[in-house]
Amino acid sequence: MKKILVINSGSSSIKFQLIKMPGEIVIAAGLVERIGLDNSAIHYKSKKMNISEQVKIANHEEGLKRIAALLMDTEKGAIANIEEIDAIGHRVVHGGKDFADTIVIDKDVKATIKRLFSLAPLHNPHNYTGIEVAEQVFPNATQIAVFDTAFHQTLPERAYRYAIPNKLLDENYIRVYGFHGTSHKYVAEKAQDFISKKKSKVITVHLGNGCSITAIKNGKSIDHSLGFAPVNGLIMGTRSGDIDQSIIFYMVNTLGYSLNDVSELLHKKSGMLGLTGYSDLREIEEAAANGNQQCQLALEMNAYRIKKYIGAYAAAMNGLDVIVFTAGIGENSSVLRRMVCQDMDYLGIELENYKNNVRSSENRIISKESSKVLVLVIPTNEELEIAKQSYQLLV
Incomplete structure (x- = not known):
């Protein structure tokens, strides 16, 4: 049995769930929304507490630190200490040509995610911040990256190629990568x-x-x-x-x-x-x-x-x-x-x-x-x- 904290940092929000696997039991969940706006808010639900409050959250780092504090709060929280978290699963938007599968995060993985900032400027920086903050707050947990682009690796060549000189694909890997892959995969399977x-x-x-x-x-x-x-x-x-x-x-x-x-x-x-x-x-x-x-x-x-x-x-x-x-x-x-x-x-x-x-x-x-x-x-x-x-x- 493993407790996995999932962090899903979007362009203006952070969804999170603490899930006991493989039983798929949600221990705590929540959402930080409208980050950077005056009407930003945080929603949190566990067996102990269900709260929603409007609070100014300036950026993703602040939002992630609030989430960690809620999870470990003596009255509202869902865990007694950080050692209970076995892994942090991070949604990462762009994996470029480098990542077609889920992977354990190390220094090289982080460097590649950072290098891809320019391809997903609204997302990869926030995904990276999530990893950095999680490493500080949960230093003993395994950090794992799940890439949005992975599900779309099955696109046929006629769909993923652009009508530009071939060397831009062969040498610079410019092609359709696709995103929101975890979402499209999940709902397509449920549709069956x-x-x-x-x-x-x-x-x-x-x-x-x-x-x-x-x-x-x-x-x-x-x-x-x-x-x-x-x-x-x-x-x-x-x-x-x-x-x-x-x-x-x-x-x-x-x-x-x-x-x-x-x-x-x-x-x-x-x-x-x-x-x-x-x-x-x-x-x-x-x-x-x-x-x-x-x-x-x-x-x-x-x-x-x-x-x-x-x-x-x-x-x-x-x-x-x-x-x-x-x-x-x-x-x-x-x-x-x-x-x-x-x-x-x-x-x-x-x-x-x-x-x-x-x-x-x-x-x-x-x-x-x-x-x-x-x-x-x-x-x-x-x-x-x-x-x-x-x-x-x-x-």
């Missing part, structure tokens, strides 16, 4: 519980502050919206998604932006934030409902982009059996799910509105019985998937 046939064509739609969509044929990732770095594809909280690359040249050569300025803009000032002034979809939906036309248009653009990818991936797989919505927005936004699925009857997608409007933490069907394509909401559990892979490495 709803499918009678073993061979299936599934599209998983991961919608959070970061967003991605994956075509999964017979359990294998065959195409994916994020590429060399996690900024293209769908419209995200602060990231642009797909953009005409000539705009970058125009901004630099004509408008006087530096390359760093453009990177900052596309990663941190674009997406829903750039369109509306808000990065949190809950605020955008509320403003749209109150007549804010910019927010309404942003929602329409967001849904339209997702619909285009669904159509493309249905074509790539020559069919479609299941669509899965997951992650914070995918699981909770009935508005965006409805906008994505409406006027998709050509593909056999029929949403049942009353099912879609139900709030639930359960895996569920939200399509009509007559729908040729099954539409599911499956809450992702990247933490459990990371715990599973970490445990397999320990035993």
Whole structure:
């Protein structure tokens, strides 16, 4: 029996779970959200305590230290001392060409993760911070990295290559790597519980502050919206998604932006934030409902982009059996799910509105019985998937 603390540092949040394996028993869990904003908050649940409080959390390091303090708190905590933690499973976004599997973290692994900062500037630095803080707080625990890019190693060459000179792949390893792999893998496997046939064509739609969509044929990732770095594809909280690359040249050569300025803009000032002034979809939906036309248009653009990818991936797989919505927005936004699925009857997608409007933490069907394509909401559990892979490495 092993106690594994899973740390999942996102671009603006930290999810954590302390899980007893292999029994998959969650001892404590929580979320630090809206990091760096005035309304940041921490949520924590264990057998002893269930708390939610709004507290200013300036950065990921501060958030991780608060998590460690809660876990070991004499009144609220879930462990008596740090020796109870056998391993820390870290979600790491970008493994580049170096990591296709889960691995024990050492100095060389850390150096490579740090070298890949430029490929995932909103994530790898925070993942690295999580590792550094965990090494200080839990010095005797085995530190393990689980990479988002690993699940997408099955992409065929025609999907992962870019139409650029071959040497950029051969010498510089520029290709599609893909992200959110632990989430897409987890929900795709859960979707099989709803499918009678073993061979299936599934599209998983991961919608959070970061967003991605994956075509999964017979359990294998065959195409994916994020590429060399996690900024293209769908419209995200602060990231642009797909953009005409000539705009970058125009901004630099004509408008006087530096390359760093453009990177900052596309990663941190674009997406829903750039369109509306808000990065949190809950605020955008509320403003749209109150007549804010910019927010309404942003929602329409967001849904339209997702619909285009669904159509493309249905074509790539020559069919479609299941669509899965997951992650914070995918699981909770009935508005965006409805906008994505409406006027998709050509593909056999029929949403049942009353099912879609139900709030639930359960895996569920939200399509009509007559729908040729099954539409599911499956809450992702990247933490459990990371715990599973970490445990397999320990035993």
